[in-house]
Every structure is written in C-alpha cells, then in structure tokens.
Amino acid sequence: MPQFQYVVRMKTGKKQTGKITAISQREAYEKLREREMRVLEVKEMPETLLNKEITFINPLKLKDFVVYLRQFATLLQAGVTVVDATRILANQTESKVLRCALESIEDELKAGRALSEAYSIHKRLFSRMFISMVRAGETTGQLDEALESMANYYEKQLRTRQKIQSAMAYPITVGIIAIAVVIFLLVQVVPTFVEMFKENNIELPWLTKMVISASGWMQKEWWIFFLIDVFVYLNFLLIIRKKGSKYYWDYAILRMPLIGKLLQKSVIARMARTLSSLVSSAVPILQALTIVEDVVDNEVVAREIRKSRTALQNGNPLSDPLKKHWVFPPLVSSMIAIGEQTGSLDQMLAKVADFYEAEVEIAADRFKSLIEPVMVVFLSAAIGTIVLAIMIPLFKLYNTIQ
Structure with a gap:
C-alpha cells in the first residue's frame, strides 16, 4: 500500500509533518481529517528501498477480480449506471482490498471523474492494461463489452497460472x-x-x-x-x-x-x-x-x-x-x-x-x-x-x- 507524506496544522496552531499509509490520496486526506487535523498538503512518496512494499503478487486475488468483472459487465448490460453498479459490488464483494478500492472509486465517480481515471488511482490493484482497456471501452461506448472481454482474458490467465502452480x-x-x-x-x-x-x-x-x-x-x-x-x-x-x-x-x-x-x-x-x-x-x-x-x-x-x-x-x-x-x-x-x-x-x-x-x-x-x-x-x-x-x-x- 502506498505511503503519503503530509503537512497538517494541529489544534494548537503548530505545523506537523509525517507519513501515512492509504489506498489513495483521497483516503489519506480523509484519515487525517478524522484525526481533527487541518490538512495543508498530502502527496504520495516516491518508492525507495526503505519504504518500498515488497510483494510478488497483486494483493487483489485474480479469482475475486474475475468475479467482479463478470458482475460489473452484467449490471451495465442490465442498464445499471456505473456509479450504482460500483456501489452494489462494493457492498457484496468478499475481498476487503477490492471493497476499499471500490468505495474510493465510487467517490471519484461522484466527483465527476471517468471510470478509467478512478481506476488509475489504484495502480497497485488495477494493471495498466486493464485501465487502457476500460479507457478504450469508454471512448467507444462499449464499456460492458470491454469488461466482459477482460473477464475472459483474466479467466484464461487464472487457468494457465493454476496449471503451472499445480x-x-x-x-x-x-x-x-x-x-x-x-x-x-x-x-x-x-x-x-x-x-x-x-x-x-x-x-x-x-x-x-x-x-x-x-x-x-x-x-x-x-x-x-x-x-x-x-x-x-x-x-x-x-x-x-x-x-x-x-x-x-x-x-x-x-x-x-x-x-x-x-x-x-x-x-x-x-x-x-x-x-x-x-x-x-x-x-x-x-x-x-x-x-x-x-x-x-x-x-x-x-x-x-x-x-x-x-x-x-x-x-x-x-x-x-x-x-x-x-x-x-x-x-x-x-x-x-x-x-x-x-x-x-x-x-x-x-x-x-x-x-x-x-x-x-x-x-x-x-x-x-x-x-x-x-x-x-x-x-x-x-x-x-x-x-x-x-x-x-x-x-x-x-x-x-x-
């Protein structure tokens, strides 16, 4: 999970700097607000050997991601809006990581951002390829088909990976x-x-x-x-x-x-x-x-x-x-x-x-x-x-x- 460096003003009026871990810049901002601090600046820290998160796999399980894509595509094909579909899936997914990301994405969508831009905030969860495919789907007006195509793609990737792991x-x-x-x-x-x-x-x-x-x-x-x-x-x-x-x-x-x-x-x-x-x-x-x-x-x-x-x-x-x-x-x-x-x-x-x-x-x-x-x-x-x-x-x- 990324780290953010912040500058806040305490109740005493004194400035304070520090680090906080959050999924996105918006979540880091909200966490600081909950501590009753006046937030002056929040920016993501560049990765170094000291703060770099060492992981070999995406924290979002591929199986959970495939299920999410299938459900998202189905909801869009049924006429549900992107915002409503995101909220529904955030409430019912069993993946805690995905739930937190979708809640953040819902906020970004309500603020007027495109879905691909909202996904791009969570680059550690959603690959560059996936974001590009979603952007292409938005441009052509075929987002549901792009999501369905991505579900098929990741499903085949999952099957191949399971074969090698076996x-x-x-x-x-x-x-x-x-x-x-x-x-x-x-x-x-x-x-x-x-x-x-x-x-x-x-x-x-x-x-x-x-x-x-x-x-x-x-x-x-x-x-x-x-x-x-x-x-x-x-x-x-x-x-x-x-x-x-x-x-x-x-x-x-x-x-x-x-x-x-x-x-x-x-x-x-x-x-x-x-x-x-x-x-x-x-x-x-x-x-x-x-x-x-x-x-x-x-x-x-x-x-x-x-x-x-x-x-x-x-x-x-x-x-x-x-x-x-x-x-x-x-x-x-x-x-x-x-x-x-x-x-x-x-x-x-x-x-x-x-x-x-x-x-x-x-x-x-x-x-x-x-x-x-x-x-x-x-x-x-x-x-x-x-x-x-x-x-x-x-x-x-x-x-x-x-």
Whole structure:
C-alpha cells in the first residue's frame, strides 16, 4: 500500500509533518481529517528501498477480480449506471482490498471523474492494461463489452497460472519435506548414535564422519543456515527488481530443462493473449506493445517486444525482430506476419494464445509425470545417505560383539 507524506496544522496552531499509509490520496486526506487535523498538503512518496512494499503478487486475488468483472459487465448490460453498479459490488464483494478500492472509486465517480481515471488511482490493484482497456471501452461506448472481454482474458490467465502452480506444487512440497526430514535426522537422531560409537571405539567410515560433522554443525551453527537463507532471499529480490540482472535470471530459467519449456510457453501465451485483447479493443498498437512489456513479466521477451516496437516505429514489420530470437518459435512470428499482412493481427494472436495455452496444460501434465520419480529418488537419496552412514558402523559393532 502506498505511503503519503503530509503537512497538517494541529489544534494548537503548530505545523506537523509525517507519513501515512492509504489506498489513495483521497483516503489519506480523509484519515487525517478524522484525526481533527487541518490538512495543508498530502502527496504520495516516491518508492525507495526503505519504504518500498515488497510483494510478488497483486494483493487483489485474480479469482475475486474475475468475479467482479463478470458482475460489473452484467449490471451495465442490465442498464445499471456505473456509479450504482460500483456501489452494489462494493457492498457484496468478499475481498476487503477490492471493497476499499471500490468505495474510493465510487467517490471519484461522484466527483465527476471517468471510470478509467478512478481506476488509475489504484495502480497497485488495477494493471495498466486493464485501465487502457476500460479507457478504450469508454471512448467507444462499449464499456460492458470491454469488461466482459477482460473477464475472459483474466479467466484464461487464472487457468494457465493454476496449471503451472499445480505442476510446481509437487517438487516444492517434496523438497520442503526432504529438507525438514534431513534436519530432523541430523539434529535428533544422529547425536544419539555418536556417543555409542565413541564408547565402543569404532573406526568410522568417511561417510559416517561426514554425516556426524554435518550434525554437529547443524546443532551449533544453525543460525548460519538461517542467515544464508535470508541472504539468498534478499539477493533474489534485488535480482528480479533490476532489469539488467533480471534479464540473466529469466534467460537462465527459460534455458532450464523441463521447467524452461513450460515457462516459455506460458509467457508466449500471456503475451499473445494480452496483445490480442488490446488490439481488438482499439488500443493503439505502440501503446499496446508498451503495456505488453510490463504484463509478460519476463525481461527476455520484454526486450524483444521493445525491439519490435522500435521496428514498427521505423516502418518495419512487427514480426521481423521476433523471427531472429530463439525464445519465439517460428509459429509465433509466422502467425504475426500473416496477421499484419491480412489486417487480422488480433485474430492471429488469439489463435497463438489458444495454441500455447493448450500447450501449457499438456506441458504441465508432462512435467508432473517426469518430476515425480526424480523427486522420489532425491528424497530417498537424501534420507538413505544418513541412514546408511549410521547403519555401517552399527553392522561393524554387531560383528564385533558376535
């Protein structure tokens, strides 16, 4: 949530400055008024490392947003005014974040602002693409159709995202379980055998010595393990927030076996679906390409889209730069080229999106079927190594007793 810097005059007549968190400038103003302060100035603070809100996902759930768009379009088609529809949906939505935003939007609409302008106040909730589509719908007088189109778009995005999340859930879950079990064995189980080995003066093999050393380190220096995790996490945040380093991160991910192909198809599907929706809604092509750069959330693809926009500005076909890069299969550049030549770019892009959304589903199922045995082997190897390290000296001890 954004922060605002304010200047107020207290009841004593003294000026006071400070910071306040609110969804919009209007809400920040109202909060200060409720404290019985005379507001002199309220302005949004620029984002810095100190006040920047670190989030990977939009606080508004995509599922709630799709439901809202469907209901909003239905109300408008039934003849309900934009203001009344916004009030009705604000009262009935289950999302607290969306409710607060809609209440603020209702106030903006009553003050005479256009719906797209009211949405633009809440840029952390409503994407640049969505605002542009709403503005185009207002201009053409087809706002209900624009909202319906957006509902279809986000619904497909949600289905694709759920497929990828489902594919990734298994390896992540097994990985967490494996780490938890290994830590438990090293901290709780291995130490109980160490004293036994010392008392019986058993010569330990290298594998057992290594596991015992790891156990001792885990018990005494566990905080280093925690610091390493924090260090890796913070560096990851820095990498993905800088375009230069994010490019190499995205490049490496796309080149990874199995998961790389899945994510590549997902990004292409998102790019094609977004550009198709924008072009079909009469958003200017150069503006649409600028929006798509942000939406794809992949710097490798974003750079090529940037090159395509430059090529278009210079009078060259949009598809030319895409043909030269490995991230775009020939099908994509060929379909875009046909769309440019026939004047049906939005339709061609929609077909590309349909194809790759179907490919994502197939690739996700294939990924799950391939990764399951790999993760089982990984889990078995991790736990089996520790068990074997303990069992070898126990067998020696048993043979000595016999």
